Amino acid sequence: MELSNLTVSQLRDLQQQIPAELKRREAQEKNEILNEVRAFAKARGYAIEELLGKEGKVKAVASSGNKVKVKYRHPENAELEWTGRGRKPKWVEAWLANGGNLDNLLVA
Incomplete structure (x- = not known):
């Protein structure tokens, strides 16, 4: 046309x-x-x-159940953990912003 x-x-x-x-x-x-x-x-x-699920979304395949080990932990609050995958949690960002070193958070 x-x-x-x-x-x-x-x-x-x-x-x-x-x-x-x-x-x-x-x-x-x-x-x-x-x-x-x-x-x-x-x-x-x-x-x-x-x-498909009820909402028309593809059902997730069951994972093998293997959890990723914690790689970093806050030295003062053991409940704050991070595997090192994905975005850094806010507590890690705050630690680094205050001059902390990521190596100091490594789990032994």
């Missing part, structure tokens, strides 16, 4: 039609994808409902 050949009025009409057409096509595409996912699950012996 060559837009440069359309009048302003025709362009405005087209602009009004686009959101509804997008919504219709997105719904159609989602339905097609859902059917493909159902067929994929069925081919492997599952119903899609078995794989």
Whole structure:
């Protein structure tokens, strides 16, 4: 479609039609994808409902139960622990901001 050949009025009409057409096509595409996912699950012996939780989210696979060992502990409050993974907890940030060294928090 060559837009440069359309009048302003025709362009405005087209602009009004686009959101509804997008919504219709997105719904159609989602339905097609859902059917493909159902067929994929069925081919492997599952119903899609078995794989999804009540809220439609994928159920988490049970972890092996291996907890990550604590690597750092506050010297004055043993309840404050950190494995060293992810973001530093606020107590670690405060320790470092006050001139503390991360090595001083290492668990022996």
